[in-house]
Structures are given as structure tokens and as C-alpha cells.
Amino acid sequence: MVRGGNVVATSQFTAWTPNNVGRRFNKCSMPKEQKCKFWEWVDDELPLRVTTLISNLKNENEALIRERNLLLMKVVEIESVLAGDVAKIEYFKELDNVKRRQ
Template sequence: MRPSGGMVGQKRRGSIMNWWWHGGTKEARINQELGRTSSTRGGSNDELVDCSADGTSRWRGTSSSGNGSRSSQGRSNPPPIRYREGQFDYYPAVLCDCRRKAARWISWSEDNPSRRYLTCARARDGGCTFWSWYEPETTPYLRQVLNDLHNVVRGLKEEKSILRASLVSARAQIDELTAVHNGDVADWTRKLKEKDDLACELRARVVQLEEGRKLLLLIVAGLASLIIMQNPESIVY
């Protein structure tokens, strides 16, 4: 029977604890049970990124409102490191309050970097409110090292994205210049062909005129011979 209020800790297999809560923020409830105080920023707890094997993520922001209500934000942000395991690839299985195997996610918050936790696989589709850390909290030194590494990875990914965008822009410019160059070459080729055709036409015209000149000379020579033959006394010696 589902309890009507508060959160009841339940022992599960190994050292994993399953928690049931009503109202308030989930992380604040877990922090109370672990004997530590959750850090808040601007009245909100750390946002947890749910990362699955396909590299997608879901950010959850839980606000600490006075009436104990909770809200979630659905903005997406890629995790710094790709999750190499599926959300159900762990053993022994931990059952949520729906009696189904709980899904395992990764927190990318600054207070819990790379720390895994469990939720109901159908929490956003009518499932239960089960939520629990999968492993204990790390040391402050390792937490800082992980955050530094995550920042480096994020910075490298941003630089990679910028370089890719620059490469795409450069390729587009090269394609544009190539198209213009190809168009110019085609235009030059067309004009050169027109000039070649004109030169061929002029050469043919010259040959035709030369043949006409030779024919004209033959006609003139024939007429002159005919005149001489008809009037031999007109020849001056």
C-alpha cells in the first residue's frame, strides 16, 4: 500500500537504497537520509542529467518551493562523456515501486559528477516516484577532478563544433568559387570556339577569293591572247 506522506527508506539488494517521497525535492530528501546537506544555487538543487546509451540526456531541475511542490525542466544538453551502457545493463536488478527494473542514469551536476542513480523507467509516463543513488558519494578531491575533466571535454567539444562549422563554411565558399570558375571556363571555352569558327570561315573566304583571282587572271590572259590573234599588226616589236 502506497504511503500517504514523507519518504520511507527501504533496503534493497547490496548497499542500494530505494526511496519513496511525496513533495519537496528528490535530492534534498536523499541528502537528508545520507546525513548531508544538499547545496542549492538560487533556490534550486543541482540539475541532474539522465543519460542513456544512445547519448541523449534529460535535465531535471527541482525547485525548492515553500509549499513543497516539485517541477521539472525539459531542456536538453549533451553529456560530456557518452554513456557506454544501457539504462538497464546492471545487476543485480533493483525494482522500483511499480515492481519493474529501475532505470540507471548518470548525474552530471557539479556536486555529483558521474554519480549514477536509479529512477522508475516510466517516471514520466505514469510510473512511480522511485529515486535512489546507485553508488556512494565521491570525495571532494575526486569531485573537483571530475568537474575539471568534464569542463575540458565540454570545451573540446565546443571547439570541435566551431571547427566543423568553419569547415562547412569553407567548403561552401570553395564550392561557390569552383562554380564561378567553372562558369568562367565554360564562357571562355565558348568564346574561343566562336573565334575558331570565325577564323575557319575567314580562311575559307580567303581561299575562295584566291581561286576567284586566279580565274580572273586566266580570263584576262585569254582575252588578251584572242585580241592579239585577231589583230597581229597591233603587236609592237
């Protein structure tokens, strides 16, 4: 990006603050020791209704991700218990087979 006759290396980001949720902006992407103070909005300010909707959807998505992760942990626990139960069943079947052969 060119600003004031100078080329500025920028990166684009998305704001997640309550007042600017989902709004994109550019800022200098140089390392800290070379960073300039360049910063500008890409998007116009969004209506309150839109920022509220985006914020609510983001919160709902985060809650669903947390719920999914908890369910995945429960699946791992259940699979572990079932694997142990299957091993016990196999052990007792083998023990029963040994007794029958005697």
C-alpha cells in the first residue's frame, strides 16, 4: 500500500471488539522494531443491528465448539470403557474355553 509517497507493508485483520465486530482493517505488518503507525479501516462502520447479530452468532458458534469438544471427550471415555469391557469379555470367553477343554 502506498501512503504519503511511501510503500507500507500491511496485513488485513478483522476486529472482534463489541463496537466493531467483523469490521476489517489494515495495519503495518513490519516486525516490531520496524513497525510504523499505519492503520486504517477497510470497511465502513456497520449498523448496530449487524454488529449485534455477528456478535451473537460468534458467541453461539463458540458455545457449539465447546459443546462439541465436551462430547468428543465423552466419546473417548465411553470408547475406553467399552474397550475394557470387550477385553474382559474376551478374557472370560477364553477362560470358559479352557475350562471346557479340561
